[in-house]
Amino acid sequence: MTRPANKNQSKNDAYEWPRLENGGLDLDKLINQYGLQDEIDLIKRGCLEVLPFEELVRKLVLGKVNSTPLRIKFGADPTAPDIHLGHAVVLRKLRQFQELGHKIVFIIGDFTAQIGDPSGRNKTRPPLSKEEVMENAKTYQEQAGKILDMNRVELVYNSDWLDKMSFSEVIKLASKYTVARMIERDDFHKRYTEETTISLHEFLYPLAQGYDSVYLKADLEIGGSDQKFNLLVGRDLQREHNQEPQVILTMPLLEGTDGQRKMSKSYHNFIGLNEKAGQMFGKLMSISDELMWRYYELLSQLSVEEIGQRKEDVESGKLHPKTAKVELGRELVATYHCRELAERAAAEFDRVFRDKALPDEVPSFGVSEKPITLVDSMVQHTTTVSSKSAARRLIKQGGVRVDNEVIKDINYQIEFTDNSPEHLVKVGKRSFYKVYVKVNET
Amino acid sequence: MTRPANKNQSKNDAYEWPRLENGGLDLDKLINQYGLQDEIDLIKRGCLEVLPFEELVRKLVLGKVNSTPLRIKFGADPTAPDIHLGHAVVLRKLRQFQELGHKIVFIIGDFTAQIGDPSGRNKTRPPLSKEEVMENAKTYQEQAGKILDMNRVELVYNSDWLDKMSFSEVIKLASKYTVARMIERDDFHKRYTEETTISLHEFLYPLAQGYDSVYLKADLEIGGSDQKFNLLVGRDLQREHNQEPQVILTMPLLEGTDGQRKMSKSYHNFIGLNEKAGQMFGKLMSISDELMWRYYELLSQLSVEEIGQRKEDVESGKLHPKTAKVELGRELVATYHCRELAERAAAEFDRVFRDKALPDEVPSFGVSEKPITLVDSMVQHTTTVSSKSAARRLIKQGGVRVDNEVIKDINYQIEFTDNSPEHLVKVGKRSFYKVYVKVNET
Numbered sequence: 001m002t003r004p005a006n007k008n009q010s011k012n013d014a015y016e017w018p019r020l021e022n023g024g025l026d027l028d029k030l031i032n033q034y035g036l037q038d039e040i041d042l043i044k045r046g047c048l049e050v051l052p053f054e055e056l057v058r059k060l061v062l063g064k065v066n067s068t069p070l071r072i073k074f075g076a077d078p079t080a081p082d083i084h085l086g087h088a089v090v091l092r093k094l095r096q097f098q099e100l101g102h103k104i105v106f107i108i109g110d111f112t113a114q115i116g117d118p119s120g121r122n123k124t125r126p127p128l129s130k131e132e133v134m135e136n137a138k139t140y141q142e143q144a145g146k147i148l149d150m151n152r153v154e155l156v157y158n159s160d161w162l163d164k165m166s167f168s169e170v171i172k173l174a175s176k177y178t179v180a181r182m183i184e185r186d187d188f189h190k191r192y193t194e195e196t197t198i199s200l201h202e203f204l205y206p207l208a209q210g211y212d213s214v215y216l217k218a219d220l221e222i223g224g225s226d227q228k229f230n231l232l233v234g235r236d237l238q239r240e241h242n243q244e245p246q247v248i249l250t251m252p253l254l255e256g257t258d259g260q261r262k263m264s265k266s267y268h269n270f271i272g273l274n275e276k277a278g279q280m281f282g283k284l285m286s287i288s289d290e291l292m293w294r295y296y297e298l299l300s301q302l303s304v305e306e307i308g309q310r311k312e313d314v315e316s317g318k319l320h321p322k323t324a325k326v327e328l329g330r331e332l333v334a335t336y337h338c339r340e341l342a343e344r345a346a347a348e349f350d351r352v353f354r355d356k357a358l359p360d361e362v363p364s365f366g367v368s369e370k371p372i373t374l375v376d377s378m379v380q381h382t383t384t385v386s387s388k389s390a391a392r393r394l395i396k397q398g399g400v401r402v403d404n405e406v407i408k409d410i411n412y413q414i415e416f417t418d419n420s421p422e423h424l425v426k427v428g429k430r431s432f433y434k435v436y437v438k439v440n441e442t
Numbered sequence: 443m444t445r446p447a448n449k450n451q452s453k454n455d456a457y458e459w460p461r462l463e464n465g466g467l468d469l470d471k472l473i474n475q476y477g478l479q480d481e482i483d484l485i486k487r488g489c490l491e492v493l494p495f496e497e498l499v500r501k502l503v504l505g506k507v508n509s510t511p512l513r514i515k516f517g518a519d520p521t522a523p524d525i526h527l528g529h530a531v532v533l534r535k536l537r538q539f540q541e542l543g544h545k546i547v548f549i550i551g552d553f554t555a556q557i558g559d560p561s562g563r564n565k566t567r568p569p570l571s572k573e574e575v576m577e578n579a580k581t582y583q584e585q586a587g588k589i590l591d592m593n594r595v596e597l598v599y600n601s602d603w604l605d606k607m608s609f610s611e612v613i614k615l616a617s618k619y620t621v622a623r624m625i626e627r628d629d630f631h632k633r634y635t636e637e638t639t640i641s642l643h644e645f646l647y648p649l650a651q652g653y654d655s656v657y658l659k660a661d662l663e664i665g666g667s668d669q670k671f672n673l674l675v676g677r678d679l680q681r682e683h684n685q686e687p688q689v690i691l692t693m694p695l696l697e698g699t700d701g702q703r704k705m706s707k708s709y710h711n712f713i714g715l716n717e718k719a720g721q722m723f724g725k726l727m728s729i730s731d732e733l734m735w736r737y738y739e740l741l742s743q744l745s746v747e748e749i750g751q752r753k754e755d756v757e758s759g760k761l762h763p764k765t766a767k768v769e770l771g772r773e774l775v776a777t778y779h780c781r782e783l784a785e786r787a788a789a790e791f792d793r794v795f796r797d798k799a800l801p802d803e804v805p806s807f808g809v810s811e812k813p814i815t816l817v818d819s820m821v822q823h824t825t826t827v828s829s830k831s832a833a834r835r836l837i838k839q840g841g842v843r844v845d846n847e848v849i850k851d852i853n854y855q856i857e858f859t860d861n862s863p864e865h866l867v868k869v870g871k872r873s874f875y876k877v878y879v880k881v882n883e884t
Contacts, residue, residue: 115610118617165609167650168557174643175560179634182642183621192621200624200645201616207642208609 017058027057034061042096046089046298048225048250056247059219063102072097073218073234073246075107075158075209076144078136079116079125082418083143084270085332086254086263089298091147093222093251098149105216106144106153108137111162112205119199143273146336161215162208173207176240177233182206185229210234213246220247254298257283259291265421268364268436274419277337278404281345282424284329286362289314289321292328300331326350352404352426362424366438371413374402377425381433394427401426459500469499476503484538488531488740490667490692498689501661511544515660515676515688517600517651518586519551520578521558521567524860525585526712527774528696528705531740533589535664535693540591547658548586548595550579553604554647561641585715588778603657604650615649618682619675624648627671652676655688662689696740699725701733707863710806710878716861719779720846723787724866726771728804731756731763734770742773768792794846794868804866808880813855816844819867823875836869843868 018026031037039060043050050056063070074094076087094104113136116127128136137157141150165173182203183192191198206229213221213234221231231248238245253262256269263270271283287295296307310327313319326346333342365381378391378400385391392410394400400407402414403423414423416437426432460468473479481502485492492498505512516536518529536546555578558569570578579599583592607615624645625634633640648671655663655676663673673690680687695704698711705712713725729737738749752769755761768788775784807823820833820842827833834852836842842849844856845865856865858879868874 111610115613118614162609167604167607167609167612167646168553170609170612171557171643171646172560174646175641177642179621179625179630179640179642179645180637188621195622198621199617200619200621200649201613203621203642203645204609204613204616 025054025058027054030057030061034064036060036064039100041304042100043249045096045304046093046251048252049228050247050249052247055245056220059247063219069102070097070219071105071217072102073105073107073213073216073221074223075109075212075221076140077109077113078133078140079113079128080265081136081139082265082272082274083140084263084265084272085295085299086256086270088147088273089251089254090222090224091144092299092301093249095147095149097222098152104148104153105218106148106150106155107212107216108133108140108155108157109209110134110137110157111159112208114159118201121197121199139274146273156216158208158212162211170204170207173211173237174204176237177207179203181236187229206230206233207237210237214238214241214243217243218246219244220249222249222251224253225250226253252298255291255294257287257291259288268366268422272419273336276420277333277341277345278348279420280336281329281333281342281349282404284332285325285349287325289325292321292325295332296328300328301335302331348404352401362432362434364434364436366436368438370437371415372435374400374407374412374414374425375410377414377435378427381425381435382427382431384431385427399428467496467500469496472499472503476506478502478506481542483746484542485691487538487746488535488693490694491670491690493690497687498662501689505544505661512539512661513547513659514539514544515547515549515655515658515663516665517549517551517654517663518582519555520575520582521555521570522707523578523581524707524714524716525582526705526707526714527737527741528698528712530589530715531693531696532664532666533586534741534743535691537589537591539664540594546590546595547660548590548592548597549654549658550575550582550597550599551651552576552579552599553601554650556601560643563639563641581716588715598658600650600654604653612646612649615653615679616646618679619649621645623678629671648672648675649679652679656680656683656685659685660688661686662691664691664693666695667692668695694740697733697736699729699733701730710808710864714861715778718862719775719783719787720790721862722778723771723775723784723791724846726774727767727791729767731767734763734767737774738770742770743777744773790846794843804874804876806876806878808878810880812879813857814877816842816849816854816856816867817852819856819877820869823867823877824869824873826873827869841870 018029020026031040036057040057043056059070062068072094074090094106098104110130110133113128113133114130117125118127141155144150183189185206188198188202190196209230210233212218214237218234218238221234223231228248228250231246231250235245235248255261256263256267257271258267258269261267261269271280275283284295293307293311296302296310300307302310310319310324314321314324326349329349330342330346333345363381365377367377374395375388375391378385378394379388385394395407395410395412398406398408402412402425403420404426414425414435416423422434422436424432424434460471462468473482478499482499485498501512504510514536516532536548540546552572552575555570555575556572559567560569583597586592625631627648630640630644632638651672652675654660656679660676660680663676665673670690670692673688673692677687677690697703698705698709699713700709700711703709703711713722717725726737735749735753738744738752742749744752752761752766756763756766768791771791772784772788775787805823807819809819816837817830817833820827820836821830827836837849837852837854840848840850844854844867845862846868856867856877858865864876864878866874866876
């Protein structure tokens with residue numbers, strides 16, 4: 001077989017690839033010849049889809065032969081200051097690419113964030129000022145820096161090129177995509193057939209994001225599974241601009257602590273990257289055993305083999321599931337805080353819950369006032385505390401904890417902030433409940 | 443009744459309008475009170491639709507009371523250098539508004555003309571250079587000047603504001619319109635259901651044109667019936683920008699000389715404003731009697747009463763239809779050339795066709811070579827001339843005319859230009875035929 005290329009050849013040079021009888025690339029042969037199996041295993045870990053896989057192999061081979069790292073595109077819209085473990089799934093994948101020597105092109109999507117939804121229909125996308133966007137971008141980078149080596153990242157703002165596009169350039173870009181293809185998109189198709197309003201500008205956002213791939217000459221783009229359509233638009237637009245289209249890689253949407261819905265601020269089932277160590281640890285301990293393995297797969301730095309071993313040990317009874325969960329909590333708190341705080345959180349949790357593991361189902365109560373006094377909450381949210389005076393008595397006796405801390409102040413108020421919208425209340429030795437603040441239309 | 447407003451009040455001041463029991467404006471009362479009947483009759487002459495009529499009356503009343511002329515918008519895309527009588531229909535209507543004292547805002551649509559169709563699918567919209575556009579705009583103005591008083595026109599180029607629009611401004615504009623509404627448009631709906639490709643940029647052109655109405659604060663927009671959707675988009679966008687929406691006025695598409703299809707260069711049934719007087723007159727004489735009344739209505743400066751009288755005279759036998767047609771030809775040639783040339787053309791036509799009126803159906807032949815020798819054409823296109831030598835003989839004898847001119851040169855070549863793509867050949871006293879050049883895919 002002819003060697004695909006040498007360092008002096010451009011990436012796009014044509015040469016003889018090993019082929020199967022059906023005309024497809026002989027991937028096994030290539031993977032074997034270039035020793036790509038481990039790299040591919042790591043890339044595919046936890047992924048939902050890699051499309052097309054053949055092109056990924058081809059790009060990896062060419063990258064190796066030409067000693068050129070792949071350009072891995074990731075775009076984040078800085079519409080909110082905080083990110084949670086759901087976002088971390090994609091960032092972890094980027095980290096793996098970084099460890100494999102590839103270049104992360106990290107796009108702050110400040111262009112669309114500043115515009116928001118001009119039709120005003122989508123309340124979750126209000127227009128943001130330049131200052132808000134930059135502030136959000138800053139905290140986003142800080143948090144992403146807990147996972148990625150931000151020094152090695154190529155950080156770009158897409159307003160740099162999208163702000164400069166004129167109407168006639170937008171028309172030219174739009175001419176490269178069809179209405180039918182846009183409407184095929186799951187979400188649009190559903191809304192179109194249901195006769196729910198789709199504003200015309202909503203067709204322009206995927207084009208803007210797709211054009212980022214053209215401008216940045218991305219080799220591969222990573223996103224959550226809900227981003228698949230946008231990633232494909234990038235692929236199409238690159239092809240229309242005579243570029244080799246990017247491979248797309250989608251990651252699953254992480255389930256929240258309830259194990260039911262995707263992790264989201266509005267579902268109160270999230271673990272923020274900026275949450276306090278104890279709180280983060282506690283929330284991780286509250287997830288189901290089944291969900292634990294999902295978090296291991298998508299969030300842990302352990303190898304697939306190590307996780308497999310651990311799971312086997314739990315199944316054979318060699319390891320208690322609670323121990324496995326503590327290990328996960330330790331690792332993640334160490335990642336987002338530090339080893340010492342992780343140990344402390346684990347010890348504290350152990351001390352508090354020594355007598356009784358947190359029950360699988362902790363009752364949760366949403367409150368609309370913020371804050372609420374601990375006494376009021378106890379009367380409203382438990383069946384065992386029947387009056388305010390009974391509540392005060394229990395507090396004075398040291399029998400009540402909020403987020404693992406004993407509260408002795410009978411006037412204590414449970415406060416909610418963006419970073420701690422939920423609190424765990426323990427009354428006596430066996431009664432637990434959560435209170436969270438109900439979010440109004442945000 | 444309170445007077446609607448005085449000169450010191452703004453146009454939008456609220457006051458008491460005379461109303462009918464159903465809540466609508468009492469239009470009869472208003473028209474009567476402000477003496478608007480003649481003006482409205484002239485405006486409605488030949489129109490297909492005036493929408494909404496009530497708003498037109500309202501605007502006319504306010505204009506009268508405030509002594510403010512209405513701003514009448516008309517947009518022309520300078521994609522080709524020549525215009526024909528089909529275009530003249532709308533220009534005539536503008537002229538009437540001018541005579542009524544209103545302001546014509548004449549938009550040269552150089553923005554879209556320069557872009558053309560970037561998808562390359564629509565071959566009739568190739569991108570044009572700035573120079574070509576300006577050259578076309580110049581000849582367009584010269585020709586429009588035969589109908590309109592261009593000195594009193596507000597002439598604008600929409601690249602002046604559309605070129606300056608940024609991507610984010612386009613997104614904001616697009617947010618004001620919905621996908622469903624765009625697809626409702628006849629043409630788009632048909633193509634969408636037939637699964638014919640619609641490129642996304644095609645949705646942006648109506649927005650651009652509609653935005654012109656916002657930018658120019660149009661009170662009324664005029665267009666051919668094929669423009670109705672675009673005019674309505676302008677209305678919608680003005681409303682979204684908190685402007686009083688423009689009234690729209692559509693004119694029918696004039697039938698070409700064949701009386702069948704709309705006048706169009708590609709159907710070879712047009713009469714160009716820049717055609718020679720004799721040619722224009724001859725073509726007008728070739729239209730059917732029925733079509734003649736249509737041309738009278740849409741192109742003549744005669745009043746509705748005068749045309750009615752003439753028609754009556756023809757029907758009662760008092761006036762020969764040919765005479766009425768000669769009168770129409772005279773008037774239109776005088777309009778686009780001058781009175782003297784009109785008389786000359788009429789006399790010459792009369793002299794040539796004294797013996798025989800042009801038959802109703804003149805055979806037409808499309809030729810692909812350009813030019814063709816007269817001799818070859820005679821052999822190919824007549825049944826009476828059987829050989830080239832016979833053809834040469836007839837020519838030498840002075841028995842052959844091309845476009846009414848005797849040709850004695852046996853090597854004469856029939857040439858086709860953009861302005862004269864068709865020629866009338868007369869062989870002997872009774873044989874006529876037309877030759878035209880077949881246009882390839884333009």
